[in-house]
Amino acid sequence: xxLLKKLTQLTxxxxxENLTKTETIETQKLTYKExxxxxxxxxxxxxxxxxxxxxALYQSFENKCKQDDFAQQQLKQPYLSEQKGKKTALLNKDxxxxxxxxxxxxxxVEIDNLSQDCRIVRTNPEDYLLDVDxxxxxxxxxxxxFLLPLAAYVFVFYISTSFxxxxxxxxxxxxxFQGMFDPQALSKAYEAGWLELVFILFIPFIFFALGxxxxxxxEKRGLINKLKIAxxxxxxxxxxxxxxxxxxxxxxxxxxxxxSEVFNISTAFQSVSFWLIIFAGFVxxxxxxxxxxxxxxxxxxxxKIKAFIxxxxxxxxxxxxxxxxxxxxxxHVEDEISKIKVRITELQNIIDGLILPVMNYKALSTEYxxxxxxxxxxxxxxGSDEKDALLLExxxxxxxxxxxxxxxxxxxxxxxxxxxx
Numbered sequence: 226x227x228l229l230k231k232l233t234q235l236t237x238x239x240x241x242e243n244l245t246k247t248e249t250i251e252t253q254k255l256t257y258k259e260x261x262x263x264x265x266x267x268x269x270x271x272x273x274x275x276x277x278x279x280x281a282l283y284q285s286f287e288n289k290c291k292q293d294d295f296a297q298q299q300l301k302q303p304y305l306s307e308q309k310g311k312k313t314a315l316l317n318k319d320x321x322x323x324x325x326x327x328x329x330x331x332x333x334v335e336i337d338n339l340s341q342d343c344r345i346v347r348t349n350p351e352d353y354l355l356d357v358d359x360x361x362x363x364x365x366x367x368x369x370x371f372l373l374p375l376a377a378y379v380f381v382f383y384i385s386t387s388f389x390x391x392x393x394x395x396x397x398x399x400x401x402f403q404g405m406f407d408p409q410a411l412s413k414a415y416e417a418g419w420l421e422l423v424f425i426l427f428i429p430f431i432f433f434a435l436g437x438x439x440x441x442x443x444e445k446r447g448l449i450n451k452l453k454i455a456x457x458x459x460x461x462x463x464x465x466x467x468x469x470x471x472x473x474x475x476x477x478x479x480x481x482x483x484x485s486e487v488f489n490i491s492t493a494f495q496s497v498s499f500w501l502i503i504f505a506g507f508v509x510x511x512x513x514x515x516x517x518x519x520x521x522x523x524x525x526x527x528x529k530i531k532a533f534i535x536x537x538x539x540x541x542x543x544x545x546x547x548x549x550x551x552x553x554x555x556x557h558v559e560d561e562i563s564k565i566k567v568r569i570t571e572l573q574n575i576i577d578g579l580i581l582p583v584m585n586y587k588a589l590s591t592e593y594x595x596x597x598x599x600x601x602x603x604x605x606x607x608g609s610d611e612k613d614a615l616l617l618e619x620x621x622x623x624x625x626x627x628x629x630x631x632x633x634x635x636x637x638x639x640x641x642x643x644x645x646x
Contacts (some may be wrong), residue, residue, distance in 0.1 A: 233517050234499075250319070252421070253589055254588065254589060254592040255337065256538050256593075257589045257590040257592040257593040257596065258593065258595055258596035259596060260407060260593065260595060260596065261592065261593035261595065261596025261597040261599075262596035262597065262598075262600045263280050263596075263599035264597065265358070265596065265598075265599075265601060266600050266604065270597065270598075270601040270605055271607060271613055272615070272617065272619050272621075272622045275594075275597055275619050275622050275623070276622045276625075277532075278593075278597075279590065279593070279622070279623065279626045281588065281627070282590060282593060282631065283590070283626075284291065286586050286589070287580075287581060290579070290580075290581050290582070291579060296582075297579070297580060300580040300582060300639060301580060302575050303577055304572050304575050305572075305576060307568075307572055308569055308572040308573065308576065311568055311569050311572065312569060314565055315562065315565045315566065315569065318558055318561055318562045319562065320401050321558055322555065322558045322559065325551055325554055325555045326555065327552055327557065329548060329552065329555070331639065332544050332547060332551070333548070335544055336541055336544050336545065337543045338538075338547075339537045339538075339540055339544075340541065342533075342537050342573045343534045343538065349373055351584070352383070354440040370519060372513070372517055374518050375509065375512060375513040375516060376433070376513060376598050378513075379429060379432060379433075379489050379506075379509055379513050380508055380511055382505065382506050382509065383428050383429040383432060383468075384429060386468045386469075386472060386502070386506060387425045387428045387468065397632040407465045423610055431464075432461065432464075435457050435460065435461055437494045437511060437517075438453075438457055439457050439458070439514055444478070446530075446605075460493050461507065461510060462503070462507055465502075465503045465506045465507040465510070466503055468502065469502035469503045469506075470490070470499065472502055479513065483574050484575065503627050534587050537555065569642070575641055575643050576644040578641065578642045578643040579639050579641075579642040580639050580640070580642070581639060581640045581641075581642070582638065582639050583630070583632045583638070583639060583640040584632070584638045586630075586632070587627065587632050590623070590626075591628070594619070594620070594623045597619060598616055598619060598620075601615055601616055601619070602616065
């Protein structure tokens with residue numbers, strides 16, 4: 226059993242390395258084969274002795290590996306290198322996580338600031354360089370409360386006066402007010418025909434459109450726009466004058482005598498009813514136009530604030546989407562960090578544990594078996610059949626030994642015994 230004694234000895238003098246460093250695997254194979262032959266000769270190739278010899282051989286190999294710090298250091302070097310790389314990767318991931326978390330904090334602050342802007346802009350629009358009236362909303366609704374009744378009056382006035390001027394037959398004794406306003410104007414126009422109905426229905430919209438154009442031209446500066454506004458007022462006045470002329474003419478003709486003059490423009494200018502009809506419509510229309518212009522301006526101020534708030538909310542929505550994306554990245558990085566930490570712990574347990582180069586043992590033990598069988602084949606005196614049976618039995622003992630050690634396959638080079646707490 227000289228080999229077993231040799232495997233358990235360490236030659237350490239002044240830091241000189243042990244047997245594993247000085248002997249190559251090929252040299253060890255020859256030693257194992259020679260020792261196997263000698264041990265087989267000592268027991269005449271007995272399979273039972275082979276079983277105990279292999280067990281002792283493996284135990285000695287394992288003890289030697291435990292004591293061989295240099296060999297362990299060499300075997301653990303890939304794990305040390307991997308651990309070093311994992312620690313570097315962990316530092317990088319920690320930095321990446323810190324950057325992402327800082328971005329999240331910055332975006333949270335930006336969202337808070339944007340939300341605060343949406344709250345403050347209504348009371349202090351000048352802080353955001355918005356040239357609006359703080360009371361724009363109240364003025365707008367007050368203007369609307371005047372605009373709607375005025376619009377209804379203008380609508381009814383021009384429907385009635387248009388019908389009276391172009392289609393209505395006046396009865397004797399009719400008053401000026403009855404001449405201007407006919408409560409049955411729509412139904413009578415409908416009875417007269419759809420063209421008459423469409424005509425009187427759309428005439429008020431002409432005046433509303435003129436009022437809208439006046440407002441639009443007022444928003445733009447320049448002499449041309451002022452001339453356009455003046456032209457629109459003149460057109461509106463002329464149309465009102467035509468309606469007043471036709472209605473006043475019908476009223477005049479109902480009450481005229483044979484001595485009365487023919488109704489003409491001069492007569493109309495001298496008629497009080499003519500001017501009353503004009504101002505009942507034109508003045509009301511002017512007031513409606515002024516209120517409409519006022520409401521539109523206040524609405525524009527409200528729109529500035531709404532547009533500002535809308536832009537801020539869109540910005541908030543964009544930042545919230547970015548925030549969701551960043552949080553997803555943070556979760557992914559945290560998962561990677563967790564996996565790296567687990568792997569570092571696994572590697573540390575391997576480094577603190579034991580690594581056995583089991584394929585080396587398998588190669589050496591195979592040589593030992595060959596030495597054992599060589600003695601049986603060449604020197605043991607017995608019959609050929611008995612010798613073959615003995616060789617086969619010894620092979621079975623060896624295979625069982627290798628299988629017990631779980632190295633009967635070539636799927637891994639080393640067997641790792643991790644440290645357990």
